[in-house]
Amino acid sequence: MPRSKKGKRGGSSGKGSLRQEVLQLQLSAKTALSRPGKNGGRGESGASDDDLASDVLSHYSSASESASVLDEGTGEVVDEQTAQEETEDKLKQCIDNLMDKSAKVRLAALESLRSAFSSRVLYDFLLERRLTISDCLERSLKKGGGEEQAAAATLFALLCVQLGGGVEGEEGFKMLRPILSSILIDSCASLSARQHCARALGMCCYVSASDDIEDLLKCMGHLESLFVGAYPLGDGSLPSVKAGTPALHSAALQSWALLCSLCPASRINSMVNYHLPRLQACLDSSEVNFRIAVGETIALLYELGRDINQEFEYEDCDGLCESLKGLATDGNKYRAKNDRRKQRSIFREVLHYIENDEFSEEKIRFGVEVVYIDGWMRRRIYDAFKEVLESGVSHHLQFNPLLRDIFGLGAPLILDSSVKAIKISRTERHLFNSAAFKARTKLRNKPCEREDKGQTLSGAVSSLSSRDDDERTNSRSLW
Numbered sequence: 001m002p003r004s005k006k007g008k009r010g011g012s013s014g015k016g017s018l019r020q021e022v023l024q025l026q027l028s029a030k031t032a033l034s035r036p037g038k039n040g041g042r043g044e045s046g047a048s049d050d051d052l053a054s055d056v057l058s059h060y061s062s063a064s065e066s067a068s069v070l071d072e073g074t075g076e077v078v079d080e081q082t083a084q085e086e087t088e089d090k091l092k093q094c095i096d097n098l099m100d101k102s103a104k105v106r107l108a109a110l111e112s113l114r115s116a117f118s119s120r121v122l123y124d125f126l127l128e129r130r131l132t133i134s135d136c137l138e139r140s141l142k143k144g145g146g147e148e149q150a151a152a153a154t155l156f157a158l159l160c161v162q163l164g165g166g167v168e169g170e171e172g173f174k175m176l177r178p179i180l181s182s183i184l185i186d187s188c189a190s191l192s193a194r195q196h197c198a199r200a201l202g203m204c205c206y207v208s209a210s211d212d213i214e215d216l217l218k219c220m221g222h223l224e225s226l227f228v229g230a231y232p233l234g235d236g237s238l239p240s241v242k243a244g245t246p247a248l249h250s251a252a253l254q255s256w257a258l259l260c261s262l263c264p265a266s267r268i269n270s271m272v273n274y275h276l277p278r279l280q281a282c283l284d285s286s287e288v289n290f291r292i293a294v295g296e297t298i299a300l301l302y303e304l305g306r307d308i309n310q311e312f313e314y315e316d317c318d319g320l321c322e323s324l325k326g327l328a329t330d331g332n333k334y335r336a337k338n339d340r341r342k343q344r345s346i347f348r349e350v351l352h353y354i355e356n357d358e359f360s361e362e363k364i365r366f367g368v369e370v371v372y373i374d375g376w377m378r379r380r381i382y383d384a385f386k387e388v389l390e391s392g393v394s395h396h397l398q399f400n401p402l403l404r405d406i407f408g409l410g411a412p413l414i415l416d417s418s419v420k421a422i423k424i425s426r427t428e429r430h431l432f433n434s435a436a437f438k439a440r441t442k443l444r445n446k447p448c449e450r451e452d453k454g455q456t457l458s459g460a461v462s463s464l465s466s467r468d469d470d471e472r473t474n475s476r477s478l479w
Contacts, residue, residue, distance in 0.1 A: 141180070
């Protein structure tokens with residue numbers, strides 16, 4: 001298995017009681033299990049690329065079910081081993097297609113592998129094929145067009161997440177880091193490719209080079225060289241940039257902030273003192289997503305500063321708070337309504353943290369577990385993985401040892417196969433949601449105790465009991 005990830009982590013896990021009750025009821029009811037899919041023949045090498053993409057996902061979806069799924073009507077056990085072999089054949093075909101002469105075929109293969117890597121944990125399958133895949137990605141990054149370079153960078157980030165923080169991941173990172181860096185700083189390269197390389201460089205360095213301070217500082221330097229292009233000029237005004245550049249600045253700034261969580265404490269003070277005043281000036285940027293990235297990075301730097309020194313205080317804290325208040329209450333009509341709403345929500349949190357040193361804790365539920373996001377560093381780490389894994393982040397939180405180690409979840413939970421095979425029907429889900437809604441409604445409608453009238457809890461209980469006795473007496477007299 002991959003080596004444990006060393007770095008900023010922590011937190012606790014919990015079990016969703018409602019989910020467990022559903023599973024218990026499902027087991028006691030002994031509902032019939034439906035067959036997850038039909039067994040087809042092995043995919044032939046002449047299949048189209050779109051078919052390969054859909055087949056990889058469908059086969060992995062069916063292969064993830066229980067090993068003891070019964071065939072409806074006959075009671076025969078579905079051969080999961082056959083489904084697993086078919087899936088691996090599809091993945092092998094996609095890997096072969098990475099070396100195809102057609103750019104369209106290579107792009108389709110990259111997309112198919114991206115979907116498979118993000119939706120399942122494939123450590124054992126990829127361990128013996130990592131060098132082949134790395135060679136193919138290196139070729140795509142060096143000779144491919146902008147779209148192919150962007151797809152290859154994303155797939156390499158996923159490969160590092162799959163392999164974890166072990167020697168295997170470090171080998172690939174050492175091989176591709178110079179290429180990612182060269183595309184990143186190449187002003188003639190595609191903006192989309194540079195943006196994806198910025199995110200891939202940050203994620204791969206965080207996962208595979210957290211113990212190598214030299215590689216860490218090199219990556220941070222390359223990322224910093226990009227977003228400082230948005231810093232104010234000598235006269236205090238912000239530079240004008242061409243369309244698409246703010247998205248590149250945002251990606252570089254967020255990846256740099258991710259790596260800040262691994263930076264040695266000896267370098268934190270100098271980073272905070274240099275970047276905070278300049279990031280404060282960037283709050284006046286006309287791009288809402290870049291403003292939000294700047295605000296979150298300011299909060300993260302504040303958190304790092306307070307971790308080192310509990311009495312940390314930014315010298316222009318009053319001016320910073322005024323800027324944040326303006327953005328938290330921004331009502332300018334020339335900005336889109338959705339942009340204003342999103343901006344106000346983020347900057348209210350940032351302002352509250354800087355003024356009161358308090359973070360609004362978030363709970364991320366997946367399966368029967370939960371991850372607590374209790375700080376800006378932890379939020380940046382989770383958001384970075386979510387950007388790479390997309391909808392597959394919940395599955396990786398459940399089964400990927402790397403993510404479970406980073407977020408302090410321990411070893412993956414092993415559920416009984418019969419529990420894993422059961423799926424809740426829409427009707428049952430509706431009934432449980434209705435029951436939960438009624439319970440919340442009853443709780444909210446309970447009369448509140450009012451201290452201003454001097455009514456204590458014991459007095460309220462006695463008055464309610466006496467009223468019940470009176471009602472019983474009246475009902476008896478009526479009869």
